[in-house]
Every structure is written in structure tokens, then in C-alpha cells.
Amino acid sequence: MILRYDLNSELRLISYDVAVPSGRTHETINLVTLGVMAVGYAYGRTQGLAADLEAALPPPARTAFLASYLVGTFLITPDLDLAENQVRAKENWGLLGLLWVPYGHLFKHRGLSHSWLLGPLTRLIYIALLGLLFSVLAAALGPHLGYEFRFEAQLGDAWREFALGAVIGYYLSQWLHLIADGIRPG
């Protein structure tokens, strides 16, 4: 009797897992995909495509792609829409994970946050607003605390490639999450 009960709950757990992949599963899918892309890239270079690949993916674009892909895999994921629940991405932020609780209240789980174009954008706007709030606060409080807050970015001419790589890397990481969740574009 007991054995049968355990087996049933185990099965329920498995079927739940299939329907909604865990954070760890999402991370694994993204990392494996990244590995496959890296192998494809390395293989392409050995096949005399080095110059073409270099032109299509200049170093700033590559760096930005990798960085934003990893951020989108570990730190900014669609499942941040779970306000109260434990989410791996939120845990990866440490204490700062609390900053995402309002986002979870604003967006219902697997709603707009899990759409293909607007979903990833909601998180970018949210984090941009947080950054803005922080810099306004820092600029206002800084002089009283005896320090100056200055933000400088030097990208020069490479900013276009950098931005493009960053957008593609971030969106791809989010789209892999949606595909794993069984959500189609549109």
C-alpha cells in the first residue's frame, strides 16, 4: 500500500517536471546549447571559414553575446515572475534577488513574462528602471556621504556590434527557456 502511494507521488512529480522544467534543467539546456554552438564555431574555423566567422561575429559582438547569454541563463530568466517562490535565478542574485519580488507581483507566472518579444523586454526595462533608480539615489546621496558617483562607458565605434551581440545573446537565452516550457512564438 505504502509502496504504491510512493510510486504514485513519484510519478506525479515526474510528470510535473516534464510539463514545467526546473531552473536547473533550463540552465543545463542553455549551457548544452552554448556548448554545441561553440563546437560548431570551432569546427567552422577548421573548415576555412575563419575569415567569414570573424566578419559575421567580430570580437565585441562575441563577447557581448556570451556575457548576455550567461546573464540570461543564470540571472535574468522568465521564471523571475514567481514572486514568492524560490527561483534559481533569484537565488543566484543572492540578497539582491529581493529586487525581483516586485517584478513577480507585476507579472503573473507564465503570462506576458513568458512571451517571445515583450517578455524578455519587460525584464530589461525593469532592470533598467532599477539601475536608474539606483544611480539617481547614489547621485543624490553621494555628496552627503563624501563620495562621487560616476558612470562611464567607453565602447567607441564598436557599440553597434556590442549591442547587437548583447541583444541576440539575451533573447536566445530567453527563447530556449520558452521552447523548453513548451511555449510557441506569437
Ligand SMILES: [Zn+2]
Ligand atoms: Zn518558465
